[in-house]
Amino acid sequence: RKEVEQDPGPFNVPEGATVAFNCTYSNSASQSFFWYRQDCRKEPKLLMSVYSSGNEDGRFTAQLNRASQYISLLIRDSKLSDSATYLCVVNIGGNMLTFGGGTRLMVKP
Amino acid sequence: GAVVSQHPSRVICKSGTSVKIECRSLDFQATTMFWYRQFPKQSLMLMATSNEGSKATYEQGVEKDKFLINHASLTLSTLTVTSAHPEDSSFYICSASKGDYGYTFGSGTRLTVV
Numbered sequence: 001r002k003e004v005e006q007d008p009g010p011f012n013v014p015e016g017a018t019v020a021f022n023c024t025y026s027n028s029a030s031q032s033f034f035w036y037r038q039d040c041r042k043e044p045k046l047l048m049s050v051y052s053s054g055n056e057d058g059r060f061t062a063q064l065n066r067a068s069q070y071i072s073l074l075i076r077d078s079k080l081s082d083s084a085t086y087l088c089v090v091n092i093g094g095n096m097l098t099f100g101g102g103t104r105l106m107v108k109p
Numbered sequence: 110g111a112v113v114s115q116h117p118s119r120v121i122c123k124s125g126t127s128v129k130i131e132c133r134s135l136d137f138q139a140t141t142m143f144w145y146r147q148f149p150k151q152s153l154m155l156m157a158t159s160n161e162g163s164k165a166t167y168e169q170g171v172e173k174d175k176f177l178i179n180h181a182s183l184t185l186s187t188l189t190v191t192s193a194h195p196e197d198s199s200f201y202i203c204s205a206s207k208g209d210y211g212y213t214f215g216s217g218t219r220l221t222v223v
Contacts, residue, residue, distance in 0.1 A: 034212075041200070041217075041219070042216070042217070043202050043214040043215060043216050043217045044153065044202075044214055045214070046212070087152065087153075094158075095141060095143075095206045095212075096143070096155065096158065097143070097155070097204070097212060098155070099145075099152040099153045099154075100152060101151065101152040102152050
């Protein structure tokens with residue numbers, strides 16, 4: 001079983017749609033959680049950290065359920081520019097990051 | 110903000126040659142840097158953890174004699190792919206943390222071995 005699992009997609013959605021990505025992690029001792037965005041052939045860039053209380057940044061909402069070892073990302077009012085691969089990332093300790101396989105999003109006009 | 114510079118961004122080399130990739134933290138000191146590899150349509154996989162002034166820690170399955178890591182200063186880590194072969198062709202990315210869970214990635218190096 002992979003340490004961090006994501007549905008690879010692709011998710012094809014129209015502009016303006018709401019889309020949700022899920023991620024599960026296997027290490028219950030994981031300490032911190034993030035969503036990164038990666039554009040084709042580019043390095044990952046931090047989208048947002050994920051907190052147990054849930055957090056929102058504009059059109060993006062992230063939630064963490066430690067009991068179920070589950071992380072989610074909700075994107076509202078999708079834009080064409082949101083098309084990318086979204087990586088669920090977990091810090092298992094010692095500043096080491098473990099990446100999920102990524103979920104590819106394609107927003108169509 | 111924290112900036113990590115990685116060079117070169119792209120390199121094509123002949124099979125059997127060695128390639129050095131540099132990763133520099135420009136505005137902060139990084140006692141630890143991380144090297145990742147990403148094959149097409151796959152996620153990033155941690156190769157090794159580079160510690161300033163000491164030996165790197167390699168992940169299982171990564172050959173330390175093939176992927177030489179040197180972290181001689183608090184702002185520079187290098188990854189040398191020795192005797193590169195076509196199967197080493199990949200996207201190599203470094204990252205560094207300031208210690209406050211802020212991770213910054215280099216822009217990556219696309220290595221093609223022909």
